[in-house]
Amino acid sequence: MSELQVIEICAGAGGQALGLQRAGFTHKLAIELDPTAAETLRQNSGSTVLVGDVASPDVWSPKDHSGIDLLAGGVPCPPFSIAGKQLGSSDERDLFAWAVEQVSVIRPRALMLENVRGLAASRFSAYRQRVLDRLTQLGYVADWRLLHAADFGVPQLRPRFVLVAMKPEDAVYFRWPEPDARRTSVGETLRDLMGANGWPYVDDWVAMADGVGPTLVGGSKKHGGADLGPTRAKRAWEALGVDGKGVADAAPNADAPHPTERLPRLTIEMVARLQGWQDEDEWVFAGRKTSQYRQIGNAFPPPVAEAVGRAIRDALNHEGLPHDIPELSADVHDPVYRELANADGFVSVARLTTALNEMSEASVERRLAILAQDFEVESKVSGSGVSYYRLGSFKGFTGQREHSRNDYIAKYSSKVS
Structure with missing residues (x-):
């Protein structure tokens, strides 16, 4: 069995990298914009990590890595996050379409991209359809x-929307990983x-923490x-x-009060x-506490990356x-987008409504506004x-030299998460 190699874009501090390494992949290259996250990945993985804008030809040349086994990445989430404005392709940070376009250059055997749940929303159905097309x-x-x-042993309610693409001769062997039957609680994890410093009430706290936590939010530099x-x-x-x-510097000590009197911090x-x-x-995280927390919170959980990596x-x-x-x-299809994309010219709303007999004219008009x-x-x-x-x-960035995204990143790279 030959060694499988991966190139990872927008690699962060290495959550996905660690998972893919556990799954048997070896990193040929990783690229990350944030210098501190890149240092974390470099010092822990031993991989070659380039720092800078992944879409810049000054940082790396995708064509030099033709035929890699896997192109993977966790491209920026804010364009699709329900916590933001969901600007999609109009957000200068959006790299999803660009990452897909690199498939035409690198021709990897497989592609894996992950993002937030917001990308699965109806707001982005046409965007997703364009990716598939x-x-x-x-x-x-x-x-x-x-x-x-x-569902993969991580005690968080952390949904991730994952795209996997393969050539047909390999795709017939791909099966999505099955979830674990038993979920793990925050307390038992x-x-x-929590009891490392002799806190006498740790068992009481474990009983309180008998559930799965909400999503850890890494946030932005701003x-x-x-x-x-x-x-x-x-x-x-x-x-x-x-x-x-x-976030605390240390676990509660032997003198710390009962959790009903004062809750501990992580x-x-x-x-x-x-x-x-x-x-x-x-795994040792570089930087100060806030940076370390952000690196962890923005990561793709290693067990999920490992599960998908093993399937690939x-x-x-x-x-x-x-x-x-x-x-x-x-x-994952947008019917209005599909009809317009397949049409030879202009199409009336009446024709769209007829072709899409389950949609009213008002629904078609709303889809057009979203499109x-x-x-x-x-x-x-x-x-x-x-x-x-x-x-x-398509309005999004796919690598165009004359695109507002290039000027934005050049000006605000130190503030982009």
């Missing part, structure tokens, strides 16, 4: 899946760490320090016996454990029996007052 055009079979970290997220998240942590207003080591890092990984590895090695490639589920956020949508009105539409170009 482009990968199909390039000769790949692609599928999306919403995976929950809690952190019992040893906002806040090391705390466990917005008010709603802090309340959820409080219900589990955790003070989410900050340490960096505890946060890393909740994200899926294990003691045996001996098995497919690339043609393990198991081949199967029919199922048609992609309807919820216009990520695509140029041309319109005209006939002399009789009938509106016609035609799908224009």
Whole structure:
């Protein structure tokens, strides 16, 4: 069995890298914008890590890595996050479409990209459809899946939307990983760490923390320090016996009060454990506490990356029996986008409504308005007052030299998360 190599873009502090290494992949190269996160990855993994804008030809040349086994990455989440404005392709930080376009240059055997749950929303159905159409055009079979970290031994409600694409001869062997039957609680995960300094009430705290925690929020460089997220998240942590207003330097000591009197805070080591890092990984995070917390909170949990990585590895090695490639589920398609993309010219709303017999004219109009956020949508009105539409170009960044994204990153790279 030959060694499988991966190139990882937007690698962060190494959550995905660690998972893929556990799954049997060796990193040929990793690229990360944040110098501190890159240093964390470099000092722990021993991989070659380049620092800078992954889309800049001054940082690396994708064509030099043609035929790599896997191209993987966790491209920026803010363009799709429900916590933000969900600007999609209009957000200068968006690199999802660019990453997909690199498939045409690198021609990897497989592609794996992960992002937040927001990308699975109907707001981005046309964006997702364009991704699938482009990968199909390039000769790949692609599928999306919403995976929950809690189903893979991570005690968090942390959904991640994952895209996997492969060439047909490998895709027939790919199967999404099956979730674990039993979920792990925050308390049992952190019992040893919370009691490390002799806190006499650790068992009482474990009983309080008998559940899965909310998503750890890494946040951005622009906002806040090391705390466990917005008010709603802090309340959820409080219900589990955790003070989410900050991160502690050490676990409670022997003199610390009962958790009903004062809730303990998590340490960096505890946060890393909740994200899926294990003691045996001996992963040391560079930078100060706030930076360390951000690196951990923004990571793809290693156990989830490992599970998907193993599924990709098995497919690339043609393990198991081949199967029919199922048609992609309807919820990843945008019917209005599809009709416009396949049309030769302008299309009336009436024609769209007829073709999409389950949609009213009002629904079609709403979809057109959403489409216009990520695509140029041309319109005209006939002399009789009938509106016609035609799908224009995609607004997003796919590598264009003359794109506002390049100027934005050059100006604000130190502030981009």
